[in-house]
Each structure stands twice: as structure tokens, then as C-alpha cells.
Amino acid sequence: xxxxxxxxxxxxxxxxxxxTLAAGAGVAALGGGWSGAAFAEDRVLTINTNISxxxxxxxxxxxxxxxxxxxxxxxxxxxxxxxxxKTAIRNFLVANPPDVCLWFSGDRMRAxxxxxxxxxxxxxxxxxxxxxxxxxxxxxxxxxxxxYGVPTGASFWGIWARKDYLDKYADGKAPATWDELLAFGDKxxxxxxxxxxxxxxxxxxxxAWFDYLNLRxxxxxxxxxxxxxxxxxxxxxxxxxxxxxxELVDRKFFIPNHTSYDWQGAVPxxxxxxxxxxxxxxxxxxxxxAADLDKYTYLQFPTIDxxxxxxxxxxxxxxxxxxxxxxxxxxxxxxxxxxxPQRLALWVEPEGNIPTRSDVPVLKKDWLLExxxxxxxxxxxxxxxxxxDTDPDMAQIGMNGFQQFMADPKSRKAVQxxxxxxxxxxxxxx
Amino acid sequence: MTDVxxxxxxxxxxxxxxxxxxxxxxxxxxxxLLAPGLxxxxxxxxxxxxxxxxxxxxxxxxxxxxxxxxxxxxxELFADPQFLTSLKNNIIWLxxxxxAPVGGLxxxxxxxxxxxxxxxxxxxxxxxxxxxxVTVGVVYSWFYDPTFxxxxxxxxxxxxxxxxxLSDPDLVTFGIVAAALWPQVAFCMVLFLAGLNNLDExxxxxxxxxxxxxxxxxxxxxxxxxRAASFIxxxxxVIGALRSFDLIAxxxxxxxxxxxxxxxYQMYEQAIFSYRMGYAAAIATVLFGVMAVFxxxxxxxxxxxxxxxxx
Numbered sequence: 001x002x003x004x005x006x007x008x009x010x011x012x013x014x015x016x017x018x019x020t021l022a023a024g025a026g027v028a029a030l031g032g033g034w035s036g037a038a039f040a041e042d043r044v045l046t047i048n049t050n051i052s053x054x055x056x057x058x059x060x061x062x063x064x065x066x067x068x069x070x071x072x073x074x075x076x077x078x079x080x081x082x083x084x085x086k087t088a089i090r091n092f093l094v095a096n097p098p099d100v101c102l103w104f105s106g107d108r109m110r111a112x113x114x115x116x117x118x119x120x121x122x123x124x125x126x127x128x129x130x131x132x133x134x135x136x137x138x139x140x141x142x143x144x145x146x147x148y149g150v151p152t153g154a155s156f157w158g159i160w161a162r163k164d165y166l167d168k169y170a171d172g173k174a175p176a177t178w179d180e181l182l183a184f185g186d187k188x189x190x191x192x193x194x195x196x197x198x199x200x201x202x203x204x205x206x207x208a209w210f211d212y213l214n215l216r217x218x219x220x221x222x223x224x225x226x227x228x229x230x231x232x233x234x235x236x237x238x239x240x241x242x243x244x245x246x247e248l249v250d251r252k253f254f255i256p257n258h259t260s261y262d263w264q265g266a267v268p269x270x271x272x273x274x275x276x277x278x279x280x281x282x283x284x285x286x287x288x289x290a291a292d293l294d295k296y297t298y299l300q301f302p303t304i305d306x307x308x309x310x311x312x313x314x315x316x317x318x319x320x321x322x323x324x325x326x327x328x329x330x331x332x333x334x335x336x337x338x339x340x341p342q343r344l345a346l347w348v349e350p351e352g353n354i355p356t357r358s359d360v361p362v363l364k365k366d367w368l369l370e371x372x373x374x375x376x377x378x379x380x381x382x383x384x385x386x387x388x389d390t391d392p393d394m395a396q397i398g399m400n401g402f403q404q405f406m407a408d409p410k411s412r413k414a415v416q417x418x419x420x421x422x423x424x425x426x427x428x429x430x
Numbered sequence: 431m432t433d434v435x436x437x438x439x440x441x442x443x444x445x446x447x448x449x450x451x452x453x454x455x456x457x458x459x460x461x462x463l464l465a466p467g468l469x470x471x472x473x474x475x476x477x478x479x480x481x482x483x484x485x486x487x488x489x490x491x492x493x494x495x496x497x498x499x500x501x502x503x504x505x506e507l508f509a510d511p512q513f514l515t516s517l518k519n520n521i522i523w524l525x526x527x528x529x530a531p532v533g534g535l536x537x538x539x540x541x542x543x544x545x546x547x548x549x550x551x552x553x554x555x556x557x558x559x560x561x562x563x564v565t566v567g568v569v570y571s572w573f574y575d576p577t578f579x580x581x582x583x584x585x586x587x588x589x590x591x592x593x594x595x596l597s598d599p600d601l602v603t604f605g606i607v608a609a610a611l612w613p614q615v616a617f618c619m620v621l622f623l624a625g626l627n628n629l630d631e632x633x634x635x636x637x638x639x640x641x642x643x644x645x646x647x648x649x650x651x652x653x654x655x656x657r658a659a660s661f662i663x664x665x666x667x668v669i670g671a672l673r674s675f676d677l678i679a680x681x682x683x684x685x686x687x688x689x690x691x692x693x694x695y696q697m698y699e700q701a702i703f704s705y706r707m708g709y710a711a712a713i714a715t716v717l718f719g720v721m722a723v724f725x726x727x728x729x730x731x732x733x734x735x736x737x738x739x740x741x
Contacts, residue, residue, distance in 0.1 A: 087702050090492045115493060201596075201685060257576045257594035259686035268578065393704040404687035407597070 045330045046076045046098040050085035053286065055350025067337050073330055093117045097324035099331040105140035105151055105318040106384040107227070112320075118148045119321040124332050130339070133357045140316045140384075149320035150339050153353035155281045156372040157208060157313035157385075159299040165193070165276040166297065174297075178244070178304045185253050188276050194255040196248075197275035198406075199266030201259055206402035207386035207395075208279050211313055213241045216304040220311040220381040227389035229427030233398075233419035242416075244304065246409045259407050270296075281315075282352045282372055298371040300378070312375055314382035316356065397422040479718070486711035492701075496708075503712035512688050513713070516696045519603045520672060520720070523692060526607045527614065527671035531663040534618020535656075539648075541619070542626050556620065558613040567680030570609035571596065596682055599689035606690055610677050614670060618663040625659030626652075661731065668724050672717070693717040 047064070051057045057079065064075045078098065080088055092098065093112060103109060112118045125131060125147045131138055134151065141149040166172055169188055175181040185195035200206045214223045217240050225231040226238075248254065255261075255269050267287045269275040278284065279301070288296060303310070319338070321331045337343075345360045347353075352368055354376070376382070387395040401415040451458070486503055490496040507513050541552040558566060573580050576594035585592035595605035629652065637651040653660075675694040678684060684691035684699060691699070693713055701710035 090705070094493055117493070201683060203683070203685070255577075257597040259597040260571075260574070260576055260594055265575075274577070393706060396699065396703045400685075400687050403685060407686055 043327050043330060044074045044076050045100070045327055045334055046078065047334070048078045048080065048085075048089075048092060048098040048101040050080055050082045050102050052082040053351055056347065059346055059350070063338060063343060067334060070337070071333065073333070075334070093322050093324070097322035097326075099321065099325040099327045100334055101320055101322060102152070103149070103318055103320055104384070104388055105149065105316045106388055107390070108388050109141065109149060109318060109320070110143055113143045113148050117323055119323050119325065119328060120146045121148060121150070121321060121332070121335075122146045124336065128336055128339070130357075133341075133359050135358055137316060137356050141318055149318040150335060151316045151318050151356040152339075152344070153348040153351065154314055154316045154356060155283060155351075155353060156376060157212075157279070157281050157301075158371070158375055159301060160270065160278040160280055160284055161297050161299050162270065162273065162276050163295055163297055165273075169276075174299045175302050177302050181302045182247070182251070185248075185276075186251065189252050193273070194269065194275040195253045195277055196255070197266045197269040197278040198254050198258045199261035199263040200403045200406060201265070202262045203396075203399035203403055204385075204387055205263045205266075205280070206406055207399050208313065209245060209406075210241070210398075210402050211383060211386050212279070212301045213244055213304070214238070215311045215313075215383065216301065216308060217241050217244065219308045220383065223311070223383060224389070227383070227386070229391065229394070229423055233423055234416050238416070242405070242412055245405070246412070249406060249409050254406065259403060281313075282368055285352050285368060298368055300375045309380040310378055311381045311383060312379040313385055314376060314379075315384045315388055317353075391426050394419075394422060394426050482711045482714050482718075485708055486715045488708045490707045491705045492707050499708065503709050507709070507712050507716070512691065512696060513693075515688060516691045516693045516713075519690065519692045520674075522603050523607055523610075523671040523674050524668065526604070527611070527667050528664075530611055530614040530667045530670075531618045531660060533611070533615040534620075534663060535622050535660075537615065537619040538622035538626060542623060552623075556616055559616040559620065561613065563613070563676040564680055566609055566613055567677045570605075570612075570677075571681050574605055596690075597686055599686055602682055602686065602690040606674075606677050606681050609681065610670075610674060614667060618667065621659045621663045621666075622656060625656040629655050665724070665728050669721070672721050672724070693720075 047060075049060060051060060060077065060079075064077060067073065068075055089101065089103065093101075094117070097117075103112075109118065125138075130147075130150070137151045137154070138147065140151050141147050161174070163172075165188060166174065166184075169191075170180070170184040173180075175184045188195045198205050198209075211223070214226070218237050222231060222237060226233070226235075231237075255266065255275050258266065263280070264287055266275075266278070267284070270278045271288065271292070277299075282298070285293065301312075319335060321328055321335070325331055338347075339357075341357055341360045344355055344357055345363050348355045348360070349363055352366065352372075354369065354372055383389055386398065390398065398419055401419050404411050405415050485496075487498065487500055488496040489499045489502070537555055541548055541555060561569075572578075574595045576582050576592050576597065579592075581595075582592040593601065595601045633651060633655065637647055642651055673694055674692055675698065678690055678692060678695045679698070682690045684695050688696075694717060697710045697713040697717065700706045700713065
């Protein structure tokens with residue numbers, strides 16, 4: 001014991017390291033009893049994060065450092081792997097809640113709000129006057145008129161396309177309708193090129209196709225009813241969706257053996273010209289060599305039924321305070337610090353996200369972001385994504401079914417029946 | 431820790447002869463010595479196992495209230511086509527994995543020869559054991575890649591169309607088992623090599639005197655002496671086959687559409703992605719039952735072997 005207090009500087013760093021380990025192993029007791037009086041503020045703010053990109057990881061470390069410098073409050077960040085976090089959050093929100101955590105807005109957030117696991121942050125919204133700045137996106141973190149988090153950044157979806165193929169097979173004109181898309185694709189198939197790259201080993205890339213076809217054919221309202229478990233997976237309205245989807249499969253519009261590849265594994269098909277397009281979020285930009293980026297363009301998903309209002313996929317990430325947080329005042333202080341326009345501008349930059357406040361300064365003119373904003377401005381409504389809009393259990397079974405349908409369209413009826421059976425079980429209907 | 435216990439025990443015993451301690455030390459000493467291990471075993475293995483059995487009778491999403499469903503999870507499980515697929519794959523794993531002890535024995539006999547450069551061969555065969563299973567999975571996924579992989583290159587060189595092993599529901603499990611066998615064979619080889627080093631020279635000499643050579647020598651003289659090694663190799667292989675999980679998670683995530691899933695992976699998928707803790711616990715219980723058959727067989731062999739030695 002004595003030795004530890006002899007080395008005041010070593011203590012701080014060693015304590016932080018040990019606390020990280022302790023928190024990670026769930027043995028919070030290890031870190032207790034050591035807190036010296038070295039700092040003005042004795043409490044430590046804990047933040048759990050799930051950042052997968054290098055750029056944002058560096059930024060979070062930088063913001064934490066600035067925050068500590070400005071306020072004297074020590075911050076403990078538990079950085080976790082993005083996928084593992086989805087499981088861990090259910091444990092840590094109940095057993096060992098941090099003061100601040102990152103998560104996804106919309107239905108994923110609502111699941112925790114309904115169980116009383118996220119703190120009502122409306123007071124902070126009023127105090128900071130965020131409602132005017134955030135605008136329509138406020139709805140993504142609102143349940144029953146109260147705000148339970150702040151939206152930190154949004155992704156958008158569309159079709160990545162090679163400009164050279166667009167010039168060669170479509171006279172440089174982006175396909176705006178279903179028929180134009182088919183005509184463009186058929187020409188590529190005739191030359192031995194797969195129109196679309198996709199990697200369904202990850203399951204979720206297939207869901208983008210389901211979402212977009214359903215949004216374009218049946219519209220936003222029906223899609224959201226389906227996501228909420230209020231419509232049947234055997235509804236005749238879905239026949240058109242699967243018909244169109246099967247049309248693409250039958251015309252060999254997708255790369256062969258797509259179940260062998262994860263979403264990143266399918267990118268080389270696009271880069272090497274074996275495929276001409278890729279339905280994917282803006283974040284694919286990280287997987288394209290910077291020098292080649294100008295060879296690609298970003299298209300809005302074509303219209304299928306002109307009578308249906310345009311809706312787009314628009315997943316919004318968010319930051320929350322768990323109900324069990326020990327330092328809710330510090331958490332509010334940190335979020336207010338983080339949610340400044342300047343910092344938010346830095347935060348959305350590495351992933352090419354759309355900023356969630358209207359007063360965020362533009363750091364760098366970015367064609368992709370402009371395309372994304374144009375796509376979203378044309379949309380009347382926005383869904384978040386299949387696995388964020390529906391129950392996780394339903395999403396897992398649904399995406400498995402979509403993968404099977406894409407690999408083997410003959411299984412269509414069986415897949416629909418299985419999904420419907422799952423929906424009835426999950427949403428307790430018979 | 432144990433030394434301290436024993437020392438203090440001795441002291442107590444000498445101080446008060448005929449005391450409680452003396453009358454009971456026959457059983458107190460082993461109990462005290464076993465206690466730390468037993469308590470840990472109880473806390474880490476037995477109690478969670480029992481909790482898992484209990485959980486399998488509930489419907490629980492991991493955070494909300496638990497609701498009792500009795501054997502509902504089991505009746506759903508036995509009607510679930512995915513369960514049958516997983517069970518079938520477990521059996522395929524089990525049967526094909528038995529190639530590992532055989533292959534390991536053949537390799538061990540091969541590299542046990544005194545030939546120049548055999549040490550290098552030995553280390554090369556040993557190599558997959560050093561690699562993390564994740565690495566093995568990734569390497570094999572690249573090898574199988576039907577467009578850019580090495581296997582595709584070989585097939586294309588002969589003008590053939592490469593099979594998409596990891597996309598074919600009928601081939602995928604065999605593809606993963608092949609990847610898993612690579613380190614498993616090496617492991618069995620090491621076990622048998624250790625056994626071969628402990629062969630009794632006298633028995634071998636006696637065999638030679640009696641004119642045994644070649645295969646009869648191996649079958650009647652060498653193999654019986656490798657009994658212990660074969661037993662361990664077989665047991666480890668069976669358990670390894672039943673708990674196979676890592677390679678499936680890395681190579682296919684159970685796909686395409688669940689056709690390469692096994693019980694362990696299905697359990698993980700249900701608990702982690704679908705948040706169905708009760709259902710996952712039911713799968714775990716079934717897996718436990720399957721494993722218990724082998725564990726009981728193993729334990730009975732060990733116990734009877736010890737009984738023989740004691741006699």
C-alpha cells in the first residue's frame with residue numbers, strides 16, 4: 001500500500017489502466033478504495049463507446065482530454081468492439097451502468113426507454129435550446145414528447161456506381177426508374193459483368209434490398225407497420241416486392257456466391273469492375289482507395305411506383321445517459337460539451353455522416369455529403385434500417401430469410417411462412 | 431496455502447492429542463485440501479450449469495421480466511428445422527473428426543522416422559497448432575473464395591468452374607470440418623509422438639526376437655502401448671467436435687441460411703442476436719446432454735482404469 005502512494009504520477013495512470021481492466025471484467029470492486037485526493041473533482045465520469053472507425057476513436061480521445069482540461073473532471077472511457085457492444089449494453093445498463101453511452105436512436109433506443117433504462121434528458125434539451133437546432137431529427141430520440149438522448153450523426157443509403165460503366169452502358173444517365181435500372185443492368189450482364197456487388201454473409205446487406213423495394217412499392221406507412229409487427233409477412237402487398245427482387249436474381253443482377261462474402265469482401269468486385277454498382281451506405285467511402293474515389297458516383301434508389309412518396313433509409317446514431325448512471329450531472333455537462341456545433345462538425349467528418357444540427361459549420365466541401373443531403377431532401381419520410389426498425393429477434397430471422405431467398409428464390413413461400421410464424425410468436429399474435 | 435494449512439494442522443494435532451482434530455483428520459485433511467478447487471468448480475461450473483437448466487424453462491430477453499414457459503422452449507426447439515440441421519451438422523462433425531486421431535497417428539509414425547530433415551517436416555506439421563483458430567478460419571475462407579481464392583485459381587487453371595464451398599448448403603459443413611481438422615490432426619500427432627517416445631525398448635526387442643516386423647509389429651506391439659495416447663486423442667477430439675464454434679463463426683456465421691450451424695453456434699445466435707436467453711439455454715441443455723454421454727463414458731473408463739491400477 002505504501003509503495004503506491006510514493007509514486008503520485010504513476011498512480012494515476014496505473015489506476016486508470018486497472019480500472020479499465022476491472023470494468024471490462026465486471027469486477028468494479030478492484031478499483032475501489034484507491035481514490036486519492038490528487039484531483040479537484042473526485043468523481044470519475046464513465047463513458048461506454050462502440051466506435052469502429054479510427055477517425056472517431058481519435059476524436060473521442062481528444063474531446064475527453066479537452067473536457068478534462070476544461071472542467072477538471074476525470075473521464076474513463078470503456079471502448080468496446082462495435083458488434084460485441086450490442087450484447088454488452090443489455091448487461092451493463094442493468095448491472096453496471098456508465099454515465100454516458102453511445103447507441104442507436106429510434107426503435108433500438110425505444111426498447112431501452114420502455115424498460116426505464118435511459119434517463120429523460122428533456123431538461124437539458126430545454127436548457128441548451130437544442131430543439132430549434134436539431135429540427136426534425138429530434139423525433140428520433142423522442143418518446144412520448146420527452147427526449148432520451150442526442151442524435152450524433154446520420155448515415156444515408158444509395159447506390160454506389162462506377163462512372164465508366166454508367167457512361168458505357170447508360171450514356172452517363174443515372175437510372176431513375178425500375179425499367180431504366182433493368183436496361184442498364186441487362187447490358188452489363190451481357191458483357192459478363194454483375195450489375196450489383198453484395199455480400200450476404202453478414203446477412204444485413206440483403207435487408208437494404210428488402211427495405212428499399214418495400215419502401216418504393218408499398219410506401220413508408222406499410223413498411224413501418226410491417227416493422228412494428230402489425231402487418232403480415234404473407235400480405236399480398238409483399239408479393240410485388242419479392243417479384244421485383246426475384247426479377248433481379250433471375251436476371252443475374254447480383255454477384256455469384258454472394259453468401260461467401262461479407263460486405264467488405266464484396267467491395268473488390270466493384271473496385272475491379274466485376275460489378276458495376278453496390279447498394280450501400282455512404283460509409284463504403286472508407287473502403288475505396290482515396291485516389292479512385294472520383295471514379296464513383298452515388299445514386300438515389302430508383303422510383304418503382306411514381307404514385308408512392310419517396311422514403312429513404314437514414315440510420316441515426318445517438319448518445320444517452322443510462323437511468324442508473326451515478327453522475328448524471330457530470331454526464332449532462334459532458335454531453336453539452338460534446339454537442340457543440342464545432343465538435344459535432346469534427347465528429348461527423350471521418351465517417352462522412354450527415355450532421356444532426358443545422359448550425360454545424362461545413363469543414364470541407366464534400367460531393368458525397370451533398371449527394372446525401374440532396375437524396376434526403378427529396379424524401380418525404382425516412383426509415384432507419386431493417387435491423388434497427390424491427391425487433392432484434394425478428395430482424396435476425398428476417399435477414400436470414402432474405403439471404404436464403406436471394407440465394408435460392410424457389411424458397412420464397414417457405415421463407416415468407418417462416419417469417420410470418422416468427423412475427424406471430426414475437427409480437428404475441430395468433 | 432496448503433503448506434500453511436498442513437503446518438497448522440500438525441501443530442494443533444501435537445498440542446491436543448486425542449482432540450476433535452485427531453479423531454476427524456482422516457477426512458478433514460482431504461476436504462480442506464480439496465475445498466479451494468471444489469468451491470471454484472461449484473461457483474464457475476456447477477451453479478451456472480444449474481442456472482442454465484432453470485433458465486431453459488423461462489422466456490427471457492436478458493433484461494426484462496422472466497416468464498415461465500415450462501417445457502415450451504423444448505417443444506419449440508424439437509419442431510425447429512434449424513435445430514435438426516444443427517444436430518445433423520454436429521453428427522457430421524463428430525464422425526469426420528474421428529479422422530483426426532487416425533491421421534495424427536499416421537503422421538506421428540511418419541515423422542518419427544530417423545531421416546535427415548524430418549525435424550523440419552515435424553515443425554511444419556506442428557504449425558497449425560500454433561495458429562489461433564480465427565487465423566485458421568480466415569486462411570481457409572481465403573483459400574475457398576470462389577472468385578479470388580487459391581482454390582479458384584487452381585480450378586481456373588484447368589478450365590473448370592471452382593465450387594463455392596462456403597455458399598453451398600450441402601458442402602459448407604465439410605469445408606469447415608476440413609479447416610478444423612488441420613490443427614486437430616496436428617494435435618493428435620503431438621499426442622502420439624509423445625506416446626511413441628515412451629515405447630518400451632524391451633518389449634520392442636522381444637517382438638523383434640519373435641520375428642515381428644512391419645504391420646504385425648505395429649499392430650500387436652506398438653499400438654497396444656499407445657493405448658493411453660489414443661484414449662486421450664479420441665476424447666479430446668470428440669469434445670472438440672461437439673464444441674466446434676469458432677470456425678463456424680469466422681467462416682460462415684452459420685450460413686448460408688443456417689445450413690452450417692451447429693448447436694453451439696445456434697445457441698450463440700439465439701442468445702446474442704435474437705436475445706432469447708431461455709431458448710438458447712434449452713439448446714445448451716440439449717448440447718450438455720449429448721456431451722454428457724461422452725463424458726460419462728470417459729469418466730467410467732478413467733475410474734475403472736484407476737481401479738485396475740489400485741488392485
